[in-house]
Amino acid sequence: MDLLDNINAPSDLRRLSRTQLKPLADELRAFLLDSVSKTGGHLSSNLGTVELTIALHYVFNTPEDRIVWDVGHQTYPHKILTGRRERMHTLRQMNGVSGFPRRDESEFDTFGTAHSSTSISAALGMALAAKTKGENRHAVAVIGDGAMTAGMAFEALNNAGVHEDINLLVVLNDNDMSISPPVGALNRYLARLMSGRFYAAARSVGKSVLPGPMLELAKRLEEHAKGMVMPATMFEEFGFNYIGPIDGHDLDALVPTLQNLRNLKGPQFLHVVTKKGQGYKLAEADPVLYHGPGKFNPAEGIKPATTAKKTYTQVFGDWLCDMAQKDERLIGITPAMREGSGMVEFEQRFPERYYDVGIAEQHAVTFAAGMACENLKPVVAIYSTFLQRGYDQLIHDVALQNLDVTFALDRAGLVGADGATHAGNYDMAYLRCIPNMVIAAPSDESECRKLLSTAYVYPGPAAVRYPRGAGVGAVVDKALDTVPLGKGVVRRKGRDVAILAFGTMVAPSLGAAEGMNATVADMRFVKPLDTELVLELAASHHLIVTVEEGAIMGGAGSAVAEALAAAGVVKPLLQLGLPDRFIDHGDAPTLLAQCGLDAAGIAASIRQRLGKTEPRLVVNNI
Numbered sequence: 001m002d003l004l005d006n007i008n009a010p011s012d013l014r015r016l017s018r019t020q021l022k023p024l025a026d027e028l029r030a031f032l033l034d035s036v037s038k039t040g041g042h043l044s045s046n047l048g049t050v051e052l053t054i055a056l057h058y059v060f061n062t063p064e065d066r067i068v069w070d071v072g073h074q075t076y077p078h079k080i081l082t083g084r085r086e087r088m089h090t091l092r093q094m095n096g097v098s099g100f101p102r103r104d105e106s107e108f109d110t111f112g113t114a115h116s117s118t119s120i121s122a123a124l125g126m127a128l129a130a131k132t133k134g135e136n137r138h139a140v141a142v143i144g145d146g147a148m149t150a151g152m153a154f155e156a157l158n159n160a161g162v163h164e165d166i167n168l169l170v171v172l173n174d175n176d177m178s179i180s181p182p183v184g185a186l187n188r189y190l191a192r193l194m195s196g197r198f199y200a201a202a203r204s205v206g207k208s209v210l211p212g213p214m215l216e217l218a219k220r221l222e223e224h225a226k227g228m229v230m231p232a233t234m235f236e237e238f239g240f241n242y243i244g245p246i247d248g249h250d251l252d253a254l255v256p257t258l259q260n261l262r263n264l265k266g267p268q269f270l271h272v273v274t275k276k277g278q279g280y281k282l283a284e285a286d287p288v289l290y291h292g293p294g295k296f297n298p299a300e301g302i303k304p305a306t307t308a309k310k311t312y313t314q315v316f317g318d319w320l321c322d323m324a325q326k327d328e329r330l331i332g333i334t335p336a337m338r339e340g341s342g343m344v345e346f347e348q349r350f351p352e353r354y355y356d357v358g359i360a361e362q363h364a365v366t367f368a369a370g371m372a373c374e375n376l377k378p379v380v381a382i383y384s385t386f387l388q389r390g391y392d393q394l395i396h397d398v399a400l401q402n403l404d405v406t407f408a409l410d411r412a413g414l415v416g417a418d419g420a421t422h423a424g425n426y427d428m429a430y431l432r433c434i435p436n437m438v439i440a441a442p443s444d445e446s447e448c449r450k451l452l453s454t455a456y457v458y459p460g461p462a463a464v465r466y467p468r469g470a471g472v473g474a475v476v477d478k479a480l481d482t483v484p485l486g487k488g489v490v491r492r493k494g495r496d497v498a499i500l501a502f503g504t505m506v507a508p509s510l511g512a513a514e515g516m517n518a519t520v521a522d523m524r525f526v527k528p529l530d531t532e533l534v535l536e537l538a539a540s541h542h543l544i545v546t547v548e549e550g551a552i553m554g555g556a557g558s559a560v561a562e563a564l565a566a567a568g569v570v571k572p573l574l575q576l577g578l579p580d581r582f583i584d585h586g587d588a589p590t591l592l593a594q595c596g597l598d599a600a601g602i603a604a605s606i607r608q609r610l611g612k613t614e615p616r617l618v619v620n621n622i
């Protein structure tokens, strides 16, 4: 690694000769594969951006020139070349390197990303800021073909295309993959652009942008295509100077093309073609499997997981197929998260009722609303954090019309390695205030199946929130039974202290109760709240405790507090939940313990509260 070891900043990279860039790419790719195989993380996307990353930092004067990476899961080469090589062994671990760009991690991380399709908007903001301030710097957005399917990307293109004198470059990293194979008309369009390989380049020959060999090829194509009408590409119709597609692994194409583009004013659009998993045969063959692997031996490849316990995602996937078997009105919808949401089998068994709408959460929600208007029963499988993208659609298009849409919210609560951007901490707070909404929080895998059925049967908007990974290992039957809507269950009878636990917090609350003989209720529903149970327990206990794996601000505990207040009941109330701050990446159980949300932490908070005498409303651990 004698080249890579001497690169601690892009300035070191820019001192290399052009001929040293290819061996550097080989070293970088080898380091990347070795490192990620030891830490886990996003692999196939990163293998695909090695040359592009080198070329961008080689041509642009980073960090003065800004590079904004869309999603940012493909920025490990960027991090390695910008002074974090020696910390990559801490990737996505507590206090370690983040898996996404973060402004507070490096000056080279010009914009925090992780939720997709924000890069063009941010880069345009930076480009117009530079113009406003009279600064001659460039802004570059690097966006994947998957991220390009989100509406926000087109909002930005539309806005950018009219600014003819800005220094903005959009690089489309087209590897013909999202996490799953890509979907939609844009993918077909890009394929047409690629099939007409270099036609676009031929069109641009007048701009003398292309390096020699490709210029020659383009001229030959131009000769061949004589007389053909060369339609403008969609990107040119948006006001961009479109160049490409070019080979995103060929540094002899990338570097001179970027150098030429850097000298052009106005919105530029470079279409590069890469391979997801490039340079590691197993990832090239299966970029889906190698999108976000855990630790593995590169010589052997990823071994199938042997965990005995079902994950909540698997519980959902099984339930979806079973309910679809029973009810032909069921439609399964995912915004580009087929594998992550557990819908692979559903697509195989019910292809005509399966829709992957691309990275388009806003569209997914309203698309479901349209189906519900026609008396189908759509189930939107969506990570809690990504539903944030479709929030107005949820209120305006679904809840306001009281339409029968079921939301399966995976990754609710802390997610661990992906950190604050992906944490599903806010759904109880952001859903609870919406009229007509039902919100269920299962305490284990069996409860999850029952609450999914209950939400599905409910003739209006209903959400079931469940965490990433496996639960307590509860046996899950094959029934499609429901439970009484809005009713909780007392799991343990005690006295003095009543712990009202929501979802994943039932298990640690039972553990905490052991040492203090407390009552534990599995509340099951955040909305409608089992107010009768709340008041009954408040009447018979001295301290009411609420516990939730969600933001304490406005969450389930607030629902209990509001119920007590509305009934005029004044009782000491202790609310435990995720504190009012962003919680970074790390090991989820450790992070929960740090928030006082494991059995020991819950018990300690209760003991501390019991140790005081004055009855006052306490919202602590913030």
Ligand SMILES: Cc1ncc(C[n+]2csc(CCOP(=O)(O)OP(=O)(O)O)c2C)c(N)n1
Binding pocket: 045, 048, 071, 073, 074, 114, 115, 116, 143, 144, 145, 146, 147, 148, 175, 177, 178, 179, 276, 335, 336, 337, 359, 361, 386, 389
């Ligand atoms: C708003 C949002 N929805 C979903 C995701 C999950 N996600 C992460 S990467 C990805 C696919 C991105 O595809 P592409 O942009 O082509 O990048 P590639 O992985 O191919 O390099 C998705 C759907 C996300 N990060 N943000």
Ligand SMILES: CC(=O)[C@@H](O)[C@H](O)COP(=O)(O)O
Binding pocket: 071, 073, 114, 179, 292, 340, 411, 415, 418, 468
């Ligand atoms: C980059 C991105 O947003 C996804 O790849 C996400 O990291 C998937 O999360 P899970 O690993 O929880 O499915």
Ligand SMILES: [Mg+2]
Binding pocket: 144, 145, 146, 173, 174, 175, 176, 177, 178
């Ligand atoms: Mg892609």
